Amino acid sequence: MVDVLKVAKNLRNALLVDPARFYTNDVGPWVPGMPLPNQVRAGTGREPLWLNLGYWRDVEKVDENNCERVGELFPAAQSQMAHLLAKTARLGEGQTVLDCGFGYGDQDILWAEKYKPARITGINVTPTQVRIASERAKLLGLDGVIRLMEGSATQLPFGAGEFDVVFALESALHFKTRRDFLREAFRVLRPGGRLVMADMCMKTDREAGLTLRRRLHLRYWRGRIAMPEANMWTSHRFVSELGQAGFQNARLESIALDVYPGANTAFTALHSVTRMQREPGTFTMEQVRANVKKAREMDPNQLFWHMQYNTDEYGLVYAEKA
Numbered sequence: 001m002v003d004v005l006k007v008a009k010n011l012r013n014a015l016l017v018d019p020a021r022f023y024t025n026d027v028g029p030w031v032p033g034m035p036l037p038n039q040v041r042a043g044t045g046r047e048p049l050w051l052n053l054g055y056w057r058d059v060e061k062v063d064e065n066n067c068e069r070v071g072e073l074f075p076a077a078q079s080q081m082a083h084l085l086a087k088t089a090r091l092g093e094g095q096t097v098l099d100c101g102f103g104y105g106d107q108d109i110l111w112a113e114k115y116k117p118a119r120i121t122g123i124n125v126t127p128t129q130v131r132i133a134s135e136r137a138k139l140l141g142l143d144g145v146i147r148l149m150e151g152s153a154t155q156l157p158f159g160a161g162e163f164d165v166v167f168a169l170e171s172a173l174h175f176k177t178r179r180d181f182l183r184e185a186f187r188v189l190r191p192g193g194r195l196v197m198a199d200m201c202m203k204t205d206r207e208a209g210l211t212l213r214r215r216l217h218l219r220y221w222r223g224r225i226a227m228p229e230a231n232m233w234t235s236h237r238f239v240s241e242l243g244q245a246g247f248q249n250a251r252l253e254s255i256a257l258d259v260y261p262g263a264n265t266a267f268t269a270l271h272s273v274t275r276m277q278r279e280p281g282t283f284t285m286e287q288v289r290a291n292v293k294k295a296r297e298m299d300p301n302q303l304f305w306h307m308q309y310n311t312d313e314y315g316l317v318y319a320e321k322a
């Protein structure tokens with residue numbers, strides 16, 4: 001029987017397109033065990049609570065022979081994404097950083113410890129994430145370097161020219177709107193400063209000529225993950241929007257093949273392993289391995305993100321303020 005309340009809740013969420021609500025009620029960290037937001041604790045401060053899809057190029061990928069270790073392999077790829085952004089930004093000692101949409105703060109802890117910037121200021125719309133990430137930074141003795149606050153990347157409470165680097169790690173797809181964020185990022189960067197983002201978009205315009213039914217389908221699913229329609233850009237438009245915001249040397253490098261297939265296999269492994277634990281004796285390790293093998297062999301053009309959201313591109317974005 002159709003669960004009417006659940007359908008109504010999903011429809012309402014799709015219409016609200018509210019990231020704070022989404023990350024407070026629906027989505028917690030993606031490993032280990034994919035807890036709900038209200039189950040997340042600061043713990044020792046070191047438990048991985050990442051929320052990005054991972055950068056799978058130089059790490060062990062999940063497959064049918066190692067899928068029981070997905071809880072360890074997924075965070076390794078997610079931290080690689082943070083390293084990729086840091087290296088792209090030439091992050092180094094003494095710099096001032098603004099991190100927009102920091103999740104539970106994993107990336108700020110990693111950047112503070114490995115790249116030694118003078119200060120990392122983080123801004124995030126989800127209050128529970130701000131609280132837990134701040135507790136973690138304090139537990140690790142990093143609260144002198146990392147300062148995290150509630151607020152929106154589209155209305156930054158900072159003066160002009162305060163930062164050397166602005167990051168948005170898989171967060172700007174949610175901003176209302178991404179264009180407003182680019183304008184704000186440009187304002188708060190000092191001359192010579194860099195904006196670096198990891199973000200989803202489209203390789204080419206996949207929206208033109210769609211049937212009404214298909215449009216509604218995409219709108220519904222994008223709304224469910226709190227992605228505003230105004231952010232449905234092609235990679236070409238993305239670079240042109242950076243230019244219009246005032247940035248120079250703007251580029252978007254496609255890393256889609258190093259993100260989506262790896263994440264797809266990892267999510268399949270997580271769901272299958274969880275199901276095996278919930279249904280012992282019914283759902284076996286053989287079935288987990290079969291599911292993971294099938295996911296690994298999927299056509300990269302038919303993955304979830306392409307079909308449900310139309311976001312077949314995943315870009316590593318770089319731009320400078322002259």
Ligand SMILES: C[S@@+](CC[C@H](N)C(=O)[O-])C[C@H]1O[C@@H](n2cnc3c(N)ncnc32)[C@H](O)[C@@H]1O
Pocket residue numbers: 019020023049050051052100101102103104106107123124125126129151152153154169170171172174175176
């Ligand atoms: C997919 S998560 C990525 C989190 C983190 N970067 C990571 O890799 O684990 C997106 C994040 O963007 C934040 N966010 C969404 N809209 C925002 C906004 N307007 N301003 C600041 N943060 C926002 C969410 O609260 C969430 O923390």
